[in-house]
Amino acid sequence: xxxxxxSELDISPGSNVKPGGLAVxxxxxxxxxxxxxxxxxxxxxxxxxxxxxxxxxxxxxLRQISGLTIISMGMLLVILTGGIDLSVGSLLALxxxxxxxxxxxxxxxEAILLTLLVGALLGGASGFLVSFAKMAPFVATLxxxxxxxxxxxxxxxxxxxxTSSEGLSSFGTGYFLxxxxxxxxxxxxxxxxxxxxxYTVFGRMVVAIGSNETAVRLSGIGVKGYKFSVYAIxxxxxxxAGIISTSRTGVGSPIVGTGMELDAIAAVVIGGASLNGGRxxxxxxxxxxxxxxxxxxxxxxxxxxxxxxxxxxxxxxxIAVLMQGIKKQSDN
Amino acid sequence: MPENYCVExxxxxxxxxxxxxxxxxxxxxKKGEIHALVGENGAGKSTLMKILAGAIARDNGQIxxxxxxISITDPKSARNLGIGIxxxxxxxxxxxxxxxxxxxNRLSEGLIINWKKLYRKAKDLLDNLGFDINPSATIDTLSVxxxxxxxxxxxxxxxxxxxxxxxxxxxxATREVERLFTLLETLKKQDVSIIYISHRLEEIxxxxxxxxxxxxxxxxxxxxTKDSGKDEIIRMMIGRNxxxxxxxxxxxxxxxxxxxxxxxxxxxxxxxxxxxxxxEVVGISGLVGAxxxxxxxxxxxxxxxxxxxxxxxxxxxxIKSPRDAVRHxxxxxxxxxxxxxxxxxxxxxxxxxxxxxxxISKGMGWISSQEENKLVEDLVKKLAIKTSGIDADVSSLxxxxxxxxxxxxxxxSNCRILILDEPTRGVDVGAKVEIYKLINEIAGQxxxxxxxxxxxxEIIGMCDRVMVMKDGLVSGELAKSDLSEESILRLAIGx
Numbered sequence: 150x151x152x153x154x155x156s157e158l159d160i161s162p163g164s165n166v167k168p169g170g171l172a173v174x175x176x177x178x179x180x181x182x183x184x185x186x187x188x189x190x191x192x193x194x195x196x197x198x199x200x201x202x203x204x205x206x207x208x209x210x211l212r213q214i215s216g217l218t219i220i221s222m223g224m225l226l227v228i229l230t231g232g233i234d235l236s237v238g239s240l241l242a243l244x245x246x247x248x249x250x251x252x253x254x255x256x257x258x259e260a261i262l263l264t265l266l267v268g269a270l271l272g273g274a275s276g277f278l279v280s281f282a283k284m285a286p287f288v289a290t291l292x293x294x295x296x297x298x299x300x301x302x303x304x305x306x307x308x309x310x311x312t313s314s315e316g317l318s319s320f321g322t323g324y325f326l327x328x329x330x331x332x333x334x335x336x337x338x339x340x341x342x343x344x345x346x347x348y349t350v351f352g353r354m355v356v357a358i359g360s361n362e363t364a365v366r367l368s369g370i371g372v373k374g375y376k377f378s379v380y381a382i383x384x385x386x387x388x389x390a391g392i393i394s395t396s397r398t399g400v401g402s403p404i405v406g407t408g409m410e411l412d413a414i415a416a417v418v419i420g421g422a423s424l425n426g427g428r429x430x431x432x433x434x435x436x437x438x439x440x441x442x443x444x445x446x447x448x449x450x451x452x453x454x455x456x457x458x459x460x461x462x463x464x465x466x467x468i469a470v471l472m473q474g475i476k477k478q479s480d481n
Numbered sequence: 482m483p484e485n486y487c488v489e490x491x492x493x494x495x496x497x498x499x500x501x502x503x504x505x506x507x508x509x510x511k512k513g514e515i516h517a518l519v520g521e522n523g524a525g526k527s528t529l530m531k532i533l534a535g536a537i538a539r540d541n542g543q544i545x546x547x548x549x550x551i552s553i554t555d556p557k558s559a560r561n562l563g564i565g566i567x568x569x570x571x572x573x574x575x576x577x578x579x580x581x582x583x584x585x586n587r588l589s590e591g592l593i594i595n596w597k598k599l600y601r602k603a604k605d606l607l608d609n610l611g612f613d614i615n616p617s618a619t620i621d622t623l624s625v626x627x628x629x630x631x632x633x634x635x636x637x638x639x640x641x642x643x644x645x646x647x648x649x650x651x652x653x654a655t656r657e658v659e660r661l662f663t664l665l666e667t668l669k670k671q672d673v674s675i676i677y678i679s680h681r682l683e684e685i686x687x688x689x690x691x692x693x694x695x696x697x698x699x700x701x702x703x704x705x706t707k708d709s710g711k712d713e714i715i716r717m718m719i720g721r722n723x724x725x726x727x728x729x730x731x732x733x734x735x736x737x738x739x740x741x742x743x744x745x746x747x748x749x750x751x752x753x754x755x756x757x758x759x760x761e762v763v764g765i766s767g768l769v770g771a772x773x774x775x776x777x778x779x780x781x782x783x784x785x786x787x788x789x790x791x792x793x794x795x796x797x798x799x800i801k802s803p804r805d806a807v808r809h810x811x812x813x814x815x816x817x818x819x820x821x822x823x824x825x826x827x828x829x830x831x832x833x834x835x836x837x838x839x840x841i842s843k844g845m846g847w848i849s850s851q852e853e854n855k856l857v858e859d860l861v862k863k864l865a866i867k868t869s870g871i872d873a874d875v876s877s878l879x880x881x882x883x884x885x886x887x888x889x890x891x892x893x894s895n896c897r898i899l900i901l902d903e904p905t906r907g908v909d910v911g912a913k914v915e916i917y918k919l920i921n922e923i924a925g926q927x928x929x930x931x932x933x934x935x936x937x938x939e940i941i942g943m944c945d946r947v948m949v950m951k952d953g954l955v956s957g958e959l960a961k962s963d964l965s966e967e968s969i970l971r972l973a974i975g976x
Binding site: 348349350354356357360361363364366368369370371427 | 802804806812823824826827831836838842847848850890894
């Protein structure tokens with residue numbers, strides 16, 4: 150550390166923290182705060198309820214959060230670029246409704262492909278508004294949020310659409326090696342996100358744009374295309390979650406996914422991502438979604454009513470982000 | 482005779498993590514003097530000044546004001562004691578007006594803001610400095626130089642008796658510098674003590690009464706300007722002689738690589754034409770606001786062109802975006818390193834391969850870590866970037882090393898034309914020399930270089946030819962043999 154030259158304006162200690170026992174311990178606590186929080190919750194849960202550590206409950210929990218996790222991966226990409234997507238919950242509902250409608254008139258694979266296409270198109274529309282029309286992401290996706298929800302009501306006529314497709318419900322209720330299929334899909338999408346962020350030019354540029362868009366543009370990178378793409382991907386993730394929802398219940402509903410955008414943002418933020426962009430990880434986002442799911446799960450096991458659940462969830466978000474605030478200060 | 486000192490810092494120490502930024506530093510400034518604080522980047526100047534201004538807390542040491550010990554706990558307590566600071570990076574609210582920024586912490590005397598009075602007070606302050614700036618203009622419509630003036634007004638409006646300037650002239654052109662110096666002299670006569678941080682020794686020898694030199698977080702010594710010379714100061718700072726500042730270049734000037742004809746862009750670029758050849762370093766000089774940055778931004782496609790032709794390697798090329806420019810082999814090192822040049826909070830690795838990402842990726846955009854690491858390791862070695870490793874964030878580097886990272890991006894991309902906008906701004910003397918060597922080396926490889934600089938010795942020492950701009954027009958071109966501060970100034974000011 151003595152050999153490296155330093156700017157006097159930059160005063161971050163980086164890896165130069167004094168190697169005292171307590172300091173090291175704190176450093177690790179800050180660094181892995183999301184993981185530590187999850188582990189503490191798991192320990193607490195297993196102590197509170199003997200039903201927690203059953204295979205049935207664990208897979209139930211994972212299946213419940215599979216949609217949220219998939220949406221959170223799309224949300225992570227958007228947030229990494231410094232944007233936000235409020236339309237994911239509505240697109241989930243739209244996906245849930247149209248896949249049921251499509252299934253009543255065409256084969257499974259075509260219905261799913263068409264649904265994914267609609268997700269890409271509507272997500273892409275937000276992306277177009279943000280990147281090419283230079284609209285604020287909050288505003289563009291807020292508009293898409295109400296448009297997609299409205300479309301879901303229009304195409305369904307306001308009623309749940311029942312689908313008799315056995316192919317789809319065998320996915321929603323099926324298992325592979327004792328693991329529910331939606332959970333497998335969730336892990337596949339998680340791993341793809343990890344790989345994209347780690348090993349591809351696309352992932353690299355998404356993070357770089359969030360870190361300093363001007364510098365990236367002046368490096369000769371076409372920023373708009375990347376910004377457009379992340380919203381399209383978030384749209385696809387949202388309708389996938391919608392398809393999962395329909396596959397589990399056999400019903401496409403225009404009212405599912407209400408408030409899902411907030412849970413997805415919460416998962417990403419609990420995972421330590423910066424809403425200014427440029428910082429965040431797929432692994433920690435997965436942990437964030439697990440924490441959110443776990444809180445709901447344990448409170449259900451304890452029969453805590455729904456309203457206090459919301460308050461406690463909000464408090465957990467505050468605690469998680471506070472811990473990161475302390476982390477940032479210790480970095481400075 | 483400590484009672485003569487207006488402000489005294491004794492035995493100041495500060496460590497960040499395990500690193501000592503300051504070790505037992507002393508500084509004593511008299512009433513009504515201009516006291517220069519010099520040292521290479523990383524010497525601890527800014528840290529020392531941030532302690533005085535209350536922005537960071539000291540670990541040890543005393544601060545005395547008029548002989549009595551004082552306690553500075555935060556920026557507010559420092560301001561109340563009459564200590565004002567003008568940072569190198571401005572702290573202005575960009576969407577607010579000039580007047581609002583100047584009087585930000587005391588907009589109103591009662592509950593309601595008297596806008597008329599506020600604007601008038603701001604205008605008085607600005608007029609007093611000799612600057613015609615509209616007090617109701619928002620900050621982001623002002624040039625960098627004018628933004629700095631607002632910063633100075635803000636500090637002055639708080640009746641500061643000790644004013645700290647951190648590299649104030651780095652962003653100013655000659656005329657503004659003269660005005661600033663006149664202002665400093667006036668303040669001095671009013672018994673204001675001025676602490677002046679600068680890398681520009683010419684300036685320091687013109688205006689400072691005493692000079693304190695810091696090196697590696699310790700005081701080397703304080704000398705009276707009258708009794709000292711540039712060579713002595715440089716020796717105290719780095720132990721190097723001035724002659725080696727501008728190393729010789731061994732570049733053969735070849736074919737034309739860039740030709741710009743009748744370029745127009747916005748209000749600041751009017752009918753600009755010039756040529757750059759392979760291996761040549763062409764300078765663009767002129768006052769701030771003469772249209773230098775705007776010209777190169779238009780060439781690079783960062784701003785819209787309103788007319789004119791650009792030929793790259795002899796072929797007409799329609800560059801509409803930075804992406805087009807990079808495809809044509811044109812690179813740009815922007816003026817504002819932190820805002821435009823580097824990704825501060827990402828690793829060196831990512832920064833260095835930004836413009837050469839195609840080279841290290843294959844297929845559908847898979848990055849080859851092996852090739853990337855090799856490319857970046859080579860660049861770090863070649864540019865002698867001082868870092869703990871290629872995965873270190875750029876923000877952990879000194880200014881000079883950050884600038885080298887910005888350079889490395891274009892070395893990796895193998896560009897044919899490299900545009901440099903103030904390449905050594907805010908960089909210490911030692912790193913400057915390294916950047917000059919680097920420019921020479923790049924030119925030696927047959928790259929044509931177009932360089933904007935407000936640093937006169939630099940543009941004279943480095944360029945084969947200099948084009949001077951004034952009010953958006955090219956006012957003249959000077960061959961190497963005709964280059965002097967006088968000849969450049971005559972074209973820049975006109976008359």
